[in-house]
Amino acid sequence: MKHILLVILMLSTLSMVAQEPEGNPKLEALRNEKDQTVLQQRIKDLGNGSAEDLDLLIQYYGNDVAKKDAATKSLLKKFPDSNQARMQRMVSFLKLKGAENMEAHLQSMIKAYPKVNLDMEKSMLSSLYAEEPNSAKVLQYVNTMEDPVFRLRALVMAIELMAAIDNTPALELATKELANAKKMKGQTALSNPLKADPKAAYNDFINIYGKLLFKAGKNDEAYQYTTEAYNSIQNRDAELIENYAFLSSLNGKYEEALPVLANAVKEGKHEQKYIEQVRRGYAKLNPGKDVDAYIASLQNAFVEKIKMQVSKLMVNETAPDFSVTDVNGKKVSLADFKGKTIVLDFWATWCGPCVASFPAMQMAANRYAKDPNVKFLFIHTWDNVPDPLTDAKNFLAKRDYKFDLYMDPVDKSTKRSPAADSFKVKGIPAKFIIDGNGRIRFNIEGFEGNAEAAAEELSQMIELARS
Structure with a gap:
């Protein structure tokens, strides 16, 4: 999970770092040069050239580790404050494991580059600890950043990561930093390579702050900041739009809110509080009409759409006779679940999309918690830590997921996870729905969409598989 996070962080910074476009003609020309004398002279010139030249040389060397490292060291020494050097420093974090090693690495950078802005590198550590x-x-690292606007951007990123695990500490941190965030409102960006936009940073902060308040049920405060974010942000995300509509409906603004809330229910938002606000809004704007029939039509439209979608995805394949172990070390196989519909979810702690799918998986698992004929197996696979069982158990406990955990450890001799291999898993999360006769009826890789829709989709697959 942490290495995936760092990659995401790196990609999120690309808009601020000058990069050569794909199909770089200079790089292609260098690779296609046949005259060795000309080639060596060009390589020499690049080595004595600008930051862009050295970056081109690093790309050219590709898998030649020794020459690539030499060019990288030259870039870092000659042009430490260049965008290219910054990206190389960011890349260097990916080679490390553990917060202590990354902290030591950052401290060595601070000593090596006392006059270079290392705000972006510090954001790596703040985000790592947010997890x-x-x-x-988190504050230890964001508070040493030079640009207060970039500090706010890094803080927002850290708060978002914290909120994905636990809303309470995320809200506490955001509330503590609210006054500092408000100081950024209306300021201009400082003149440095990061060029953080204060207005955008402040808007991002109040956007996440409103969402945290909303999740905590603090509706009055949430309405204040959600309204400010809604009126300030042009490219509004779906969560902001829905939250604003819900909070507006609490304040009687049904004409604006009802279409959004009704569409949310139609798309799978079936929480009781949303249903109740649709009920009130529809009754207010349509006196005398059947509210229950209207709500039922919205919910039925969603379920029918999901049924139509998943029916096209059915397969009929023989499931492999896999085996995994439960948390007590007991081995189970396909034969142990004969007559039951089983849902296999192959995942790993480092897999971002796996974790993103967990709220939906918990919803689906809860629906069948009392059904003895449906069984969920959350199979931890492709591990990359010394003690994967403890890692997986702690990971789920910290996020309060009540999953039946099974292990598919990497075989030391083959370096492969046998259960995942038996299903020919190419990417995770990978989910398989197997019927009572041992036939695979659905297989899904990846995750996208909202939790409610994904949970309903999985439920419909289960129903089709056992029908």
């Missing part, structure tokens, strides 16, 4: 979540460590 724990550890507010004190």
Whole structure:
């Protein structure tokens, strides 16, 4: 999970770092040069050239580790404050494991480049500690950033990561930093390579702050900041739009809110509080009409759409006779679930999309918790830590997921996870729905969409598989 996070962080910074476009003609020309004398002279010139030249040389060397490292060291020494050097420093974090090693690495950078802005590198550590979540460590790194606007951007990123694990510490940190965030409102960006936009950073902060308040049920405060974000942000995300509509409906603004809330229910938002606000809004705007029939039509439209979608995805394949172990070390196989419909979810702690799918998986698992004929197996696979069982158990406990955990450890001799291999898993999360006769009826890779829709989709697959 942490290595995936760092990659995401790196990609999120690309808009601020000058990069050569794909199909770089200079790089292609260098690779296609046949005259060795000309080639060596060009390589020499690049080595004595600008940051862009050295970056081109690094790309050219590709898998030649020794020459690539030499060019990288030259870039970092000659042009430490260049965008190219910054990206190389970011890349260097990906080679490390553990917060202590990354902290030591950052401290060595601070000593090596005392006059270089290392705000982006510090954001790596603040985001890493946000995953724990550890507010004190987050603040330790964001508070040493030079640009206060970039500091706010890094803080928002950390708060978002914390909120994905636990809303309470995320809200506490955001509330603590609210006054500092408000100081950024209306300021202009400082003149440095990061060029953080204060207005955008402040808008991002109040957007996440409103969402945290909303999740905590603090509707009055949430309405204040959600309204400010809604009126300030042009490219509004779906969560902001829905939250604003819901909070507006609480304040009697049904004409504006009802279409959004009704569409949310139609798309799978079936929480009781949303249903109730649709009920009130529809009754207010349509006196005398059947509210229950209207709500039922919205919910039925969603279910029918899901049924139509999943029916096209059915397969009929023989399931492999896989085996995995439960948390107590007991081995189970396909034969142990004969007559039952089983849902296999192959996942790993480092897999971002796996974790993103968990709220939906928990919803689906809850629906069948009392059904003895449906069984969910959350199979941890493709591990990359010394003690994967403890890692997986702690990971789920920290996020309060009540999953039946099974292990598919990497075989030391083959370096492969046998259960995942038996299903020919190419990417995770990978989910398989197997009927009572041992036939695979659905297989899904990846995750996208909202939790409610994904949970309903999985439920319909289960129903089709056992019908």
